[in-house]
Amino acid sequence: MRLKDISINNLRRRKGKVFFLILGLTIGITTVVTLISITRMMNEDISKKLDEFGANILIIPRSDDLSLSYGGMNIGGVSIDAQTLKDSDVPKIRQIEVRENVSTVSPKLIGVVEIEGKKVPLMGVRFEEELRLKKWWKIHGAEPKGRDEVLLGNEVAVRLFKSTGDSLPINGKPVRISGVLDETGSQDDFLIFSDLTFVQEAMKKPGALSLIEVSAFCNTCPIEEIVRQISEKLPQAKVTAIKQTLQTKTEALDHFKKFSVGISIMVLLIGSLIVFTNMMASVNERKREIGIFRAIGFRKSHVVRIIFLEALIVGLIAGIVGYIFGLGVSQIIGPMVTGMKGGKIFIDPLLAIGAILLSSLIGILSSAYPAIHASKMDPTTALRAL
Amino acid sequence: MEVRGASLAGDLRLKAENRFYLKRSGPPASSETILKWRIIMNLIEIKKLNKTYESGEERILALCDVDLNIERGEFISVMGPSGSGKSTLLTILGGLNHPTKGDVIVDDIPIYKLSLEKLADFRREYLGFIFQSFQLIPYLTVVENVMLPLSITKRANREQVIMAEEILERIGLRGKGKRLPDQLSGGEQERVAIARALVNSPPILMADEPTGNLDSKTGKEIMELFKSLNEEGQTIVMVTHNPENTAYSSRAISLRDGRVDGNCS
Numbered sequence: 001m002r003l004k005d006i007s008i009n010n011l012r013r014r015k016g017k018v019f020f021l022i023l024g025l026t027i028g029i030t031t032v033v034t035l036i037s038i039t040r041m042m043n044e045d046i047s048k049k050l051d052e053f054g055a056n057i058l059i060i061p062r063s064d065d066l067s068l069s070y071g072g073m074n075i076g077g078v079s080i081d082a083q084t085l086k087d088s089d090v091p092k093i094r095q096i097e098v099r100e101n102v103s104t105v106s107p108k109l110i111g112v113v114e115i116e117g118k119k120v121p122l123m124g125v126r127f128e129e130e131l132r133l134k135k136w137w138k139i140h141g142a143e144p145k146g147r148d149e150v151l152l153g154n155e156v157a158v159r160l161f162k163s164t165g166d167s168l169p170i171n172g173k174p175v176r177i178s179g180v181l182d183e184t185g186s187q188d189d190f191l192i193f194s195d196l197t198f199v200q201e202a203m204k205k206p207g208a209l210s211l212i213e214v215s216a217f218c219n220t221c222p223i224e225e226i227v228r229q230i231s232e233k234l235p236q237a238k239v240t241a242i243k244q245t246l247q248t249k250t251e252a253l254d255h256f257k258k259f260s261v262g263i264s265i266m267v268l269l270i271g272s273l274i275v276f277t278n279m280m281a282s283v284n285e286r287k288r289e290i291g292i293f294r295a296i297g298f299r300k301s302h303v304v305r306i307i308f309l310e311a312l313i314v315g316l317i318a319g320i321v322g323y324i325f326g327l328g329v330s331q332i333i334g335p336m337v338t339g340m341k342g343g344k345i346f347i348d349p350l351l352a353i354g355a356i357l358l359s360s361l362i363g364i365l366s367s368a369y370p371a372i373h374a375s376k377m378d379p380t381t382a383l384r385a386l
Numbered sequence: 387m388e389v390r391g392a393s394l395a396g397d398l399r400l401k402a403e404n405r406f407y408l409k410r411s412g413p414p415a416s417s418e419t420i421l422k423w424r425i426i427m428n429l430i431e432i433k434k435l436n437k438t439y440e441s442g443e444e445r446i447l448a449l450c451d452v453d454l455n456i457e458r459g460e461f462i463s464v465m466g467p468s469g470s471g472k473s474t475l476l477t478i479l480g481g482l483n484h485p486t487k488g489d490v491i492v493d494d495i496p497i498y499k500l501s502l503e504k505l506a507d508f509r510r511e512y513l514g515f516i517f518q519s520f521q522l523i524p525y526l527t528v529v530e531n532v533m534l535p536l537s538i539t540k541r542a543n544r545e546q547v548i549m550a551e552e553i554l555e556r557i558g559l560r561g562k563g564k565r566l567p568d569q570l571s572g573g574e575q576e577r578v579a580i581a582r583a584l585v586n587s588p589p590i591l592m593a594d595e596p597t598g599n600l601d602s603k604t605g606k607e608i609m610e611l612f613k614s615l616n617e618e619g620q621t622i623v624m625v626t627h628n629p630e631n632t633a634y635s636s637r638a639i640s641l642r643d644g645r646v647d648g649n650c651s
Contacts, residue, residue: 001530001533001534001536001537001543001546002537002543003537003538005530005537006523006526006534006537009525009526009530010525012525013524013525288521289523292517292521292523292534293534294482294506295480295482295509295515295517296509296510296515296534296535296582297506297507297508297509297510297511297513297535297538298506298510298538299503299506299507299538300502300503300506301503302538379482380477380482380483
């Protein structure tokens with residue numbers, strides 16, 4: 001027989017009380033696991049939306065001149081020849097300190113072409129970057145390959161009576177329409193998208209850029225920092241963060257995180273209190289027993305070990321059960337909070353281990369005083385308490 | 387005699403001398419060693435032991451200048467009316483209660499000079515306790531109760547079980563090891579308590595009113611058991627208020643008002 005056998009046998013004897021002891025701690029751990037899981041889901045949800053949203057930083061030349069809007073954003077004096085952004089500026093963005101947060105950099109040049117008597121805005125882009133940025137684009141046809149293929153905005157296609165496969169003369173050069181965009185409801189509907197260098201040549205503005213759109217992974221980083229660093233690299237340009245509803249979402253998440261921490265602390269405190277009172281009652285009930293242990297020759301440390309072992313067993317069980325419950329509850333509540341579909345249960349071993357460790361730690365810490373109290377009991381009074 | 391306290395360091399270690407003399411059939415010849423032999427023969431020595439309890443402003447003198455020597459193999463019964471200090475004496479002899487004045491020397495070890503943890507080790511190595519009303523752990527089986535003093539030793543589980551079963555058989559409880567204490571009669575519970583006290587083969591067996599909760603027939607059986615244990619060489623100190631029990635012991639000490647046969651000034 002070892003000390004652990006004494007602990008286990010005692011727990012088995014007090015099944016009812018031990019059940020409530022474990023329950024108290026389990027509720028705490030369940031709450032913590034649920035809140036962490038939901039926070040993660042919300043985070044995931046927001047980063048996904050950030051991704052869908054596309055660019056969140058806009059770089060335009062500094063200009064006080066005429067303004068032209070693009071995507072609801074003021075893009076300064078692009079209509080006149082304020083040629084302050086160049087191709088050579090693009091690599092500089094990739095050189096900022098927090099470059100790992102920069103996902104896509106999409107430079108573009110906007111000009112106007114006359115096609116069949118109609119003036120149509122033409123945008124030169126790098127399709128590879130642009131398509132990564134605008135994940136919501138649906139193309140009827142194919143992505144343009146090479147300089148002599150273009151994409152048409154939905155509205156442009158309607159007005160010009162053109163569709164996929166047709167040819168289009170741009171500044172006298174015939175180009176093929178590789179695809180037409182589905183309606184986007186944005187400025188993109190009114191644009192012809194063509195290769196950047198092709199447009200630069202057609203406009204006779206080699207190397208020139210009207211604006212650069214940057215998408216950054218910013219659910220975790222301060223977007224202001226990226227903006228500041230790009231501004232340092234490109235002093236001639238105006239760098240703006242596109243503030244959108246996502247910002248409020250991120251703020252809501254922050255609030256939720258704080259709320260979660262508060263609730264977790266409170267629930268865990270209550271859990272600790274349950275463990276503490278239960279252990280204290282158990283120790284007082286066992287005065288006589290502890291007296292016998294001490295009389296037989298158990299050291300104080302042996303008595304402490306018996307009680308800590310009990311707390312550890314309770315903590316381990318509560319940790320495991322709490323983690324499983326938390327996983328289940330977050331699967332139910334999570335989709336309600338985030339509006340995402342639940343479905344897959346994601347088992348994070350780190351969270352599982354963390355929950356079990358936390359639970360054991362609370363068990364032991366809350367039992368520290370009862371254990372020391374027990375070890376200090378005078379064996380003679382303990383024996384007289386009959 | 388088994389060497390006690392081999393696992394304990396320093397002051398708890400039985401002196402080599404003791405073992406030397408104990409193994410010999412008779413005392414050595416020289417007068418100096420004879421004197422030593424006489425001293426060593428005393429397993430427990432108490433000189434001018436005092437214990438006062440203080441409750442509020444009242445000082446209660448529980449033991450007053452008690453002198454007592456107990457030799458190996460003796461069966462001492464401590465008699466006295468309630469309040470005479472006999473329980474106090476037993477707890478002090480048992481290393482559970484610090485005296486106000488004086489020390490208890492067991493096997494050359496002044497036990498109350500030991501640290502509390504060492505004192506616990508001393509109890510484990512030297513003493514077997516039989517408490518009033520058995521004091522078995524209700525959620526442990528008979529075998530587990532008996533193994534209790536072994537659970538804090540390094541002995542393997544198998545060895546512990548063998549030791550416990552051996553002692554249970556010797557005490558007449560064969561085949562009842564798997565039962566819980568409340569499934570046993572009073573006499574059987576008492577026997578489990580005795581088995582638990584003896585499993586570690588302690589040099590001294592301490593018993594507090596061992597027949598107090600038993601009917602007279604079972605009480606007699608238990609006393610017979612004590613007697614036979616003593617005949618096998620077990621030193622026993624027993625506190626009792628039943629004069630019949632003293633007949634089984636080799637020496638009876640009477641306590642009155644905290645003194646051995648006398649009044650405390």
